[in-house]
Amino acid sequence: MTVAHETITLTGNLIIGAQDVRGTDGEIAAVDPRTGQALEPSYGLGGAADVERATTLAAEAFATYRQTDPDVRAGFLERIAERIDGLGEQLTERVQAETGLPRARAESERARTTNQLRLFASVLREGSWRGARVDPGQPEREPVPRPDVRQRAVALGPVAVFGASNFPLAFAVAGGDTASALAAGCPVVVKAHEAHPGTSELVARAIQAAVRDSELPAGTFSLLFGSGPGLGTALVTDPRIKAVGFTGSRSAGLALTAAAAGRAEPIPVYAEMSSVNPxxxxxxxxxxxxxxxxxxxxxxxxxxxxxxxxxxxxxxxxxxxxxxxxxxxxxxxxxxxxxxxxxxxxxxxxxxxxxxxxxxxxxxxxxxxxxxxxxxxxxxxxxxxxxxxxxxxxxxxxxxxxxxxxxxxxxxxxxxxxxxxxxxxxxxxxxxxxxxxxxxxxxxxxxxxxxxxxxxxxxNGWPTGVEVGHAMVHGGPFPATSAPRTTSVGTRAIERFLRPVAYQNVPGELLPDELRDGNPLGLWRRVDGELGRH
Amino acid sequence: MTVAHETITLTGNLIIGAQDVRGTDGEIAAVDPRTGQALEPSYGLGGAADVERATTLAAEAFATYRQTDPDVRAGFLERIAERIDGLGEQLTERVQAETGLPRARAESERARTTNQLRLFASVLREGSWRGARVDPGQPEREPVPRPDVRQRAVALGPVAVFGASNFPLAFAVAGGDTASALAAGCPVVVKAHEAHPGTSELVARAIQAAVRDSELPAGTFSLLFGSGPGLGTALVTDPRIKAVGFTGSRSAGLALTAAAAGRAEPIPVYAEMSSVNPxxxxxxxxxxxxxxxxxxxxxxxxxxxxxxxxxxxxxxxxxxxxxxxxxxxxxxxxxxxxxxxxxxxxxxxxxxxxxxxxxxxxxxxxxxxxxxxxxxxxxxxxxxxxxxxxxxxxxxxxxxxxxxxxxxxxxxxxxxxxxxxxxxxxxxxxxxxxxxxxxxxxxxxxxxxxxxxxxxxxxNGWPTGVEVGHAMVHGGPFPATSAPRTTSVGTRAIERFLRPVAYQNVPGELLPDELRDGNPLGLWRRVDGELGRH
Structure with a gap:
């Protein structure tokens, strides 16, 4: 399927689920760093009420979205990629105008972004991300029977993603954090980086269209604009948000980490912050x-x-x-x-x-x-x-x-x-x-x-250029990141938005498909610790 | 191999690597909760200098210990189990005297503890914990060659473990946190729970002997006694400590989590805290x-x-x-x-x-x-x-x-x-x-x-009784734990003390064995995303 390119009229609105909302807490306009000229349109900035509206929708969407068939989510990610491809020259030009990055970079970064979405679609279909494990019961064991215990991964909940300044596509609205969170079954609320709002709106429109095409709940995705730390802090401290992806400065990353740790229910912040790459x-x-x-x-x-x-x-x-x-x-x-x-x-x-x-x-x-x-x-x-x-x-x-x-x-x-x-x-x-x-x-x-x-x-190479694949680690000890046990690039990024749950003596008809006897999905599973398609 | 039982004379000392050190920051004695009688000997409490001595030794040991062959660590864990078995009746009686728990419980908890050590030995030998992934290079790829990228897990560093009051063996000196951290390649410094110091010393002597028998660096294991939050805070904020395992109250868990988050280099705290188990x-x-x-x-x-x-x-x-x-x-x-x-x-x-x-x-x-x-x-x-x-x-x-x-x-x-x-x-x-x-x-x-x-x-069962296996999850959302993405029981606990590292275009002779061409260790590896013994 290819999506024909039609020019999108930028609105300057917040995109909250299926709705456009004009932000009323001030406004910003992008500036072309090559010329110093402001770019149309201006973007209205959101406030606490907009955060609450987006996260409420996300929490509602979560109940449905996390339980969609992974194949549906794979199709959704592929639709996002197609839609981003379909943005054509309009996106390439807007990226250049808002960032000053050269055309070749805008194009290669777009390819990386769509490849990444497609890679997570393949991860969803392969199925190992489900973490299926089965320890069959031993009713005859003495002195006490061994229960039947099975394990799989479940999604954490709505995720807040902060777009980075320096990767307006690959670490932004539909970047790695969004792709891996959506793959895991988590709705996403993005705070766009204020330097490239037009690029952000274009990509958000692609996601919004893919949500609609895939018949997913509207709250699966929202895009907010905000300036200063206010909106970001409101987002991270919102009780409906269950994890945060961030790429940016050390000071901003530490502020978000502290805000998340100070919540009644602390949540993980995956912040990539500062590295000199010796x-x-x-x-x-x-x-x-x-x-x-x-x-x-x-x-x-x-x-x-x-x-x-x-x-x-x-x-x-x-x-x-x-x-x-x-x-x-x-x-x-x-x-x-x-x-x-x-x-x-x-x-x-x-x-x-x-x-x-x-x-x-x-x-x-x-x-x-x-x-x-x-x-x-x-x-x-x-x-x-x-x-x-x-x-x-x-x-x-x-x-x-x-x-x-x-x-x-x-x-x-x-x-x-x-x-x-x-x-x-x-x-x-x-x-x-x-x-x-x-x-x-x-x-x-x-x-x-x-x-x-x-x-x-x-x-015998140079660290710039991060290959997106199964073995890549884009992470590292503090202060490079706040979560050195994870990666923000590559297929293992999906693990950041999942947690394991054990099911003990759950009747067969109530078990999730991936844990049923006979392995109906044909997954790689660990049975009594042994890996196999069993 | 069986180790003959000989009665160990309790010393009341801190055990810092191979050395006995008498703590001088006050002392405690266990009390038999059945009788209210104090139990001999008294235990000297450690202070900041003792913490520093133990963590310095642990950091020195780490360089060697993390790079031991996993089979050596498996043998070490098995020796610990044998030594704990060898403590015989002395341990059973001391557990009962210090905790008031009945004999059957002391015996079953000991069996669980040694089973757990042996289970992690089997995990080490099976090898999937290494997380080996290989994305082979594609030198001919256009427009840029694809680098060769490989991934494996490395140990985090010295780990602080806080013994729980209610499981004097299974969540204590040689409990699940210690077993999984030692398996991962992390030296361990335990702060014993003050209610069962004699039990703690007996088990620590078993570990100390196993360290010696396995010819491992002495700093691989230390045991500290301390009262109040002072020693615990000193341990968690020591820069050499890289992760913390804790089981106890919500207030103590939150205090340790806050202390760890406030470090110049924040570290993960795996705290199990509070659950009413509906x-x-x-x-x-x-x-x-x-x-x-x-x-x-x-x-x-x-x-x-x-x-x-x-x-x-x-x-x-x-x-x-x-x-x-x-x-x-x-x-x-x-x-x-x-x-x-x-x-x-x-x-x-x-x-x-x-x-x-x-x-x-x-x-x-x-x-x-x-x-x-x-x-x-x-x-x-x-x-x-x-x-x-x-x-x-x-x-x-x-x-x-x-x-x-x-x-x-x-x-x-x-x-x-x-x-x-x-x-x-x-x-x-x-x-x-x-x-x-x-x-x-x-x-x-x-x-x-x-x-x-x-x-x-x-x-159709009751939550008490946690089966130790491959599929078990003993964890859960806050406030049950501070780290819902992990488990403290079962084989996946080893993951808490590991992080992934990618190796890009590293010459074959310098690659870790698990990542070499031809899979010399015969591991399950993910090659270009596909699982196999390849």
């Missing part, structure tokens, strides 16, 4: 290909104007053979990098403050600066800094994230200092090693330390 | 066998003097045919119940306060009281109360847990009121339905609501 270039790799690595490093740093959660903010190299060439190549690449529009003027200002703070430190050397661009309203200039391992160990201010195309090269003295540096790192989304075979001894020594610090360890 | 006796079941159900109900309520997390504190019956007989049978059984020693005088006092508070309410009718026992120091008398559905809905004070052999029968008016009652319940460990086939329509209507309220739903 890269370790080991001595032989540095010796063999310093120029290539220096150029590739800056290509990774400047992807998306550096506004990626996995941007490599720190590179550690041993001072010695290849270090100068590496730094020279990175400096040259930085110097040749054209300024690119950043997402918002606020993000640009924060970026400049962060980079200036680095530049102002005595221990930090300014290596190179990219070109400026007076014709771009929110231009972010690439910047490259260097420091020493001694300074890095002494100054925690050098460990933090500067969100944007800035990175810091740390020249470490020797292997012992490298190991101390690893110990000093906070939790990360990623950690990267560049190594030749000759470096494997050192790499094998670092790997155990890095797997305790990061959600993903990669070799 | 039971619903449906009309036809009530009509068919009121006397049998009434007697069985009180047998469940009075098991272990009612000091079980799964004790049925609320029973809902529809006022009508069978209700009077049910209540009469329950009253008769209560009246015939001999007072039994409760665990401590503090618990007995709290029980009396809770039961008196119920008795004093105008809406509550006192139905029956068990016999008193002047010869038992900490005797708890069984008590049975009744109220109406109207009162239950109007008075949240009737919803809480009274820890001990007290239960409340709620006479509901009709099905509509029953549904309102279910809506009003907090999260629970268990929910129970008694139903005949004629009740299945009503039961099928209640089941979806109850599976959202409880970790385990059971039919």
């Amino acid at each position: 890269v370790f270039i080991l001595p032989d790799a540095l010796r063999q290909r310093p120029e290539e690595l220096g150029a590739a490093y800056i290509a990774s740093v400047t992807t998306g104007a550096g506004q990626l959660c996995t941007s490599p903010g720190l590179v550690f190299v041993q001072d010695g053979e290849g270090a100068d060439e590496f730094l020279a190549a990175a400096a040259e690449a930085t110097g040749h990098t054209a300024a690119a529009p950043m997402l918002t003027s606020g993000i640009r200002e924060a970026y400049d403050r962060g980079a200036d703070a680095l530049a102002s430190r005595e221990s930090v050397q300014r290596v190179a600066v990219g070109s400026a661009a007076d014709d771009i309203a929110c231009a972010g200039q690439a910047r490259l800094f260097a420091t020493t391992g001694d300074a890095f160990l002494a100054e925690p201010e050098l460990h933090g994230e500067v969100f944007g195309a800035t990175s810091l090269v740390v020249l470490v003295r020797d292997r012992a200092q490298l190991e101390r540096v690893v110990d000093a790192l906070e939790g990360q989304l990623t950690a990267t090693i560049h190594a030749t075979t000759a470096d494997h001894d050192l790499a094998g020594g670092l790997l155990p330390a890095l797997e305790l610090k990061a959600g993903r360890v990669l070799f | 039971v619903f006796i449906l009309p036809d079941a009530l009509r068919q066998r009121p006397e049998e159900l009434g007697a069985a109900y009180i047998a469940s309520v009075t098991t272990g003097a009612g000091q079980l997390c799964t004790s049925p504190g609320l029973v809902f019956v529809q006022d009508g045919e069978g209700a009077d007989e049910f209540l009469a049978a329950a009253a008769e059984a209560t009246g015939h119940t001999a007072a039994a020693p409760m665990l401590t005088s503090g618990i007995r006092e709290a029980y009396d306060r809770g039961a008196d508070a119920l008795a004093s309410r105008e809406s509550v009718q006192r139905v029956a009281v068990g016999s008193a026992a002047d010869d038992i120091a900490c005797a708890g008398q069984a008590r049975l109360f009744a109220t109406t559905g109207d009162a239950f809905l109007a008075e949240p004070e009737l919803h809480g847990e009274v820890f001990g052999a007290t239960s409340l029968v709620v006479l509901v008016r009709d099905r509509a009121q029953l549904e309102r009652v279910v809506d009003a319940l907090e999260g629970q460990l268990t929910a129970t339905i008694h139903a005949t086939t004629a009740d299945h329509d009503l039961a099928g209507g209640l089941l979806p609501a109850l599976e959202l309220k409880a970790g385990r739903v059971l039919f």
